[in-house]
Amino acid sequence: MTSSRDAALVGRRPWTERPLWQVGFAAALVAAAASVIVYVAARAAGVPMELTEVFEDHFARMPVMNMAWAALLEGGVGGTALAVACRRWSRRPRSTFVVLATTGVIASFALPVTSDASTATKVVLSISHVVVALVIVPALARALPSRHSRSGG
Template identity: 35%
Template structure:
């Protein structure tokens, strides 16, 4: 029996020869199982147990910031070395004394570098998508004005300027990009959760125009502009998240 301590962002590979018939129990924090096909596995919480043999798990990873601990139980026979002198009394004593040892794993430099690269790549994709969404909504608003939509909101008594559409779109697009980065960092299924979150927030954003008291044409145009921004941002960030977790 041994205790594995995984620092925040830490990762330790599962080697079949060393982890044969091993059973793990999470005693502190959260541990994510990294599958052999490259897909992120489930995130296990405290007191969750799992077998390693035959499960296709290639590594254990700590998705959080605090140190996670896993108690690993393996048969004594599986831990004995295949050394020519393995039957020597001194070697047997050494192996028996290894019970309940502590192993500490921290984030490897390569793993940290890859994670930083993914985060920077996603942030870059978010910036490009934000600029595209700002341009698309501003152009759509200009076309709507040309078609006769006044964009006048009764509370303010003035028409919304084109620059206002660009600023609001840019602000909420940046918020969406931050949400995507956070999910990439801490979620086991960032793409799916981002789509669900973004669609929900888009639906909520329909409420202010509907309650604004503006005329029907203005309300319809405002709802359409929200959809334009969402159509640009959501697929772009979701695709980037999916690509960077493969």
């Protein structure tokens, strides 16, 4: 027989009991929406959001969907894969994940900073990297155990 407390816990499983892919997927969706909001706000403020096309010499406006896809694929899929690897091979999955994810976010600034975009566009792209990380990294970190249990799990 289950108590009402047990039933309540089943209905709202804590982050640490959810599969990482669920946490990563939910966080990626929120991050994608936040990234699109950053883009729309930047465009409303007059930021050109233009970059040169690959193998081209002319500037073109970056589609808003690029922001969403980057958050979903690079942030969500990449972050989830990193979290899975940390859970599998690290003695301290949570702290290892946070250190590696933070290092990855810092490294990700190389792309917008070295692009030939305007300074305003570079700033907006860098802000979007931070926004995506602020959504995905804490969500996945909370879903990871602090330490592996002695039983090997």
